[in-house]
Amino acid sequence: MYIYLFHMTIVVSLMTRVLLRENLSPAARLAWFMVISIFPAGGAVLYFLFGEANIGSGAFKRQKIIETVFSNSPDILGDAQAMQASIDPIYQPAFTFAASINGFQAKMGNTAELMPDETTARSRLIEDIDNAKVSVNVLYYIWLEDNTGTDLAEAMIRAAGRGVRCRAMADGLGSRRFISSSLWKKMQHAGIDTAVSLPISRPFHTVLFSRIDLRNHRKITVIDGKISYIGSQNCADPEFTVKRKYAPWVDIMLRVEGPVVAQNQLLFASDWMVSREEQLQSFVLSTDSEQVGFSASIIGDGPTERVGSKAQLFASLIGTATKTLTISTPYFVPNSIVLNAIEAAAYRGVRVTMIFPERNDSWIVSAASRSFYRSILASGASIYEYRGGLLHSKTLTIDSEVTFLGSSNMDLRSFDLNYENDLLLQDANTSKAVEERQQQYLQQSNKIEIAQVDGWPIYRRLWNNAIATMGPVL
Numbered sequence: 001m002y003i004y005l006f007h008m009t010i011v012v013s014l015m016t017r018v019l020l021r022e023n024l025s026p027a028a029r030l031a032w033f034m035v036i037s038i039f040p041a042g043g044a045v046l047y048f049l050f051g052e053a054n055i056g057s058g059a060f061k062r063q064k065i066i067e068t069v070f071s072n073s074p075d076i077l078g079d080a081q082a083m084q085a086s087i088d089p090i091y092q093p094a095f096t097f098a099a100s101i102n103g104f105q106a107k108m109g110n111t112a113e114l115m116p117d118e119t120t121a122r123s124r125l126i127e128d129i130d131n132a133k134v135s136v137n138v139l140y141y142i143w144l145e146d147n148t149g150t151d152l153a154e155a156m157i158r159a160a161g162r163g164v165r166c167r168a169m170a171d172g173l174g175s176r177r178f179i180s181s182s183l184w185k186k187m188q189h190a191g192i193d194t195a196v197s198l199p200i201s202r203p204f205h206t207v208l209f210s211r212i213d214l215r216n217h218r219k220i221t222v223i224d225g226k227i228s229y230i231g232s233q234n235c236a237d238p239e240f241t242v243k244r245k246y247a248p249w250v251d252i253m254l255r256v257e258g259p260v261v262a263q264n265q266l267l268f269a270s271d272w273m274v275s276r277e278e279q280l281q282s283f284v285l286s287t288d289s290e291q292v293g294f295s296a297s298i299i300g301d302g303p304t305e306r307v308g309s310k311a312q313l314f315a316s317l318i319g320t321a322t323k324t325l326t327i328s329t330p331y332f333v334p335n336s337i338v339l340n341a342i343e344a345a346a347y348r349g350v351r352v353t354m355i356f357p358e359r360n361d362s363w364i365v366s367a368a369s370r371s372f373y374r375s376i377l378a379s380g381a382s383i384y385e386y387r388g389g390l391l392h393s394k395t396l397t398i399d400s401e402v403t404f405l406g407s408s409n410m411d412l413r414s415f416d417l418n419y420e421n422d423l424l425l426q427d428a429n430t431s432k433a434v435e436e437r438q439q440q441y442l443q444q445s446n447k448i449e450i451a452q453v454d455g456w457p458i459y460r461r462l463w464n465n466a467i468a469t470m471g472p473v474l
Contacts (some may be wrong), residue, residue: 005347023198031470063304066270069280070103076285077263078105078297086227086295087426089117091402094316098424101309106297110258115167118238121229121253122148128223128255129155135165135284137268139197139220141174141407142234144242145181149235153183157190165282166192171216174234195275197419205392209451214303217418220268220352221408222422225284230254230298230406230423240390244323246361248389252405252437254423254430256296263298264284267421270300294427299406304417308337310408311415314396317424321350321398326438328355328386328395332369333468339372343379353380355371355441357391364467365411371468377450384445391441395434398452 015036070077080096083105087095115121128283129136129152136159139439143149153168160166170179178184179196188194190285197216221229231253238248256264262285269283301310311334318341327347332354334342346352354376360366373383396404406422408414425431 020433050085050371056093061331065273066102066304069270069273071267072280073266073285076259076266077103077116078107078259080105082107083295083297088401090322091304091320091398091426093272094313094320094402095297095424095426097311097316098297099315101299101301101305101313104297104299105262105289106295106424106426107259107263108295109293110256110260110296111293112257112296112303112425112427113195113230113255114430114437115253115255118233118253121231121233121251121255122151123227124255125221126151126155128227129159132159132162132164132222132223135166135167135222136224136432137169137220137237137265137272137283138233139169139216139218139268139271141215141217141219142236143170143175143178144234144236144240145178145183146237146241148237149178152184152235152267153187156192157187159235160191167195167268168192169195169197169268169272169275172196173213173215174217176200193276195272197271197275211416213245213413215418215474216271216302217407217414218267218271218300220263220264220271220421222261222268222284225265225280225286226257226261228256228264230264232392232405232407238389243361243390246359246390249392250386250389250441252393252434256423258293260296260298260423260425267298267300269421271397273384284400292432296423296425296427299422299424300420303417308415310420311335312339313336314410317396317398317402317404318342320402321345323351323399324353325399326353326355326397326435327410328391328396328438328441329410330390330392330394331365331409331411331413332356332359332372333365334372335415337376337413338410342381343376346376346379346381352379353438353442354381354383355391355438355445356383356385357389358385358387358446359390361390367464367467371464373448374450374453377448377453383448384442386441388441388444393437393441395438397431397435397438400431400435401428402426403433428438 083093083095086108087106095106115124136156156166156168198214219234231251233251233253239246240249265283265285269280272278316339342352356369377383394405394409404422404424408420408422414420
C-alpha cells in the first residue's frame, strides 16, 4: 500500500511539474508522461537530470554580458535597411528571422574560400596564426591532443612568443581531457590566456543547479579581427582517435574575411567575458571592409536565447527554397516544425536532397533518424547515406544562392541545449562551391529507396519508432 502511494506521489508530482512547464511541446509532454508512468523512480532521476534546460545560476550573468556586449556594438550588428538592400526579396524573410535571434544583420563586403579538405583547412589556419600580428582567439567544443590539436597549440605558443594576444577556450565536457593535459598547461605558461566554457569541475554542483549536457558546441577562430574559420571541424584529426572506428570524420570549413568576422569575434567575446573578467575594448572589432563581397551574418544561439528559435530558423530557411534544397547533417532528430517544412518543400516541387552518415557514432540518433525516412521519401524528397566515414559536415544550400553552415546539427540538442555558431550568406559562387562539395558526398553515398524502407523487418521499424518516440526527452 505504502509503495503504491509513494509511486503515485512521484507520478502525480512529476506530471504536474511537466504540465506547468512553459514552452514545452505536446510531444515532449507525452514522452515524459510515458517515462514517468513506466519508470517512476528512474523517470524522476532522468527528469531531474535532463528534464529541464536549467542553465544554472550563471545564466543571468551570461545574458547580462551578452546584452551589454551587443548593445555597445551597433556598427557590428548592422541595420535592417542595409540588409534588405543586399538580400534578394525571396530570402529576406529568413535573413530577417535570423537577425531576430541575437541581433546580427547581414552585412555586405564578405569573401569566403572553401577549404578543399580538413588537412588543408588546418594547415591554412596554422599559417594564418603564424602571420598574426595582433590577436588570436579560438573556441572549440572538442580539442584533442592529436596532430591537429598539438599543431594549433604550438602555433598559438609561437604567436604568444611574438607578443600576439592569444586566447584559447574549450568546452568543459567535450575537451575535458585536453584542458587537464600538459599541453594546456604549456600554453598557459607561454602566456596564452585560457578559459573553460561550462566547466564540469564540480559535477555535483552542475547536476544540482544546471545540466551537465548543456554544452558550448561552437567552433570559433578569429585572427587579428580580420580572418575567421567557420564550419563543422573541431580541433581534431579526421581520424578522431576517441571514436576511431567511425573515422574519418568528414567536415567542411570556410575561411572568411569581411565585416562578418567582427560578428564572430563579438560572439567569442561574449563567451569569453562570461568566464574571464575582461573589457570589450580589449577585443579587435573592426567593421571596415575594403572588399567588394557578398552579404552574410553570424547566428549565435543557445539556451539563453529565445526558445525554439533554431528550429524556427531552419523552417524559415527551408520555406524560402524555390528550386533546390540540399542538407547534410550527421545528427537528424527534427521536431515537427522542421520535419513538416522539409516535406512541404518537396510537396511544392522543390528538389530536396538529404545526406546522412551510413554509420553514426550515436546508435540512438541513428535509429531515431531512420524513423523519419518513410514520410520524407513519400513527400518526394531524396535520402542518401554517406559511406565514406562519419559525415560531420552541417550544410544547407538553397537554389544555388543561399548557404547556411557551421556547428548546428538538425537535432533537438542543437535546437534547445547547445551554444552554436553558424554563418548565413547569399552568394552564388560560395553556394555553388558548397553544392559541389555536397555532390562529392552524394558520389560516395547510397540512395535510399522507399521500397527498401518498406522492406525493413518489423523489429527494426519497431525499434526505430520506439527510439524516435523518446526523441523529445533525449
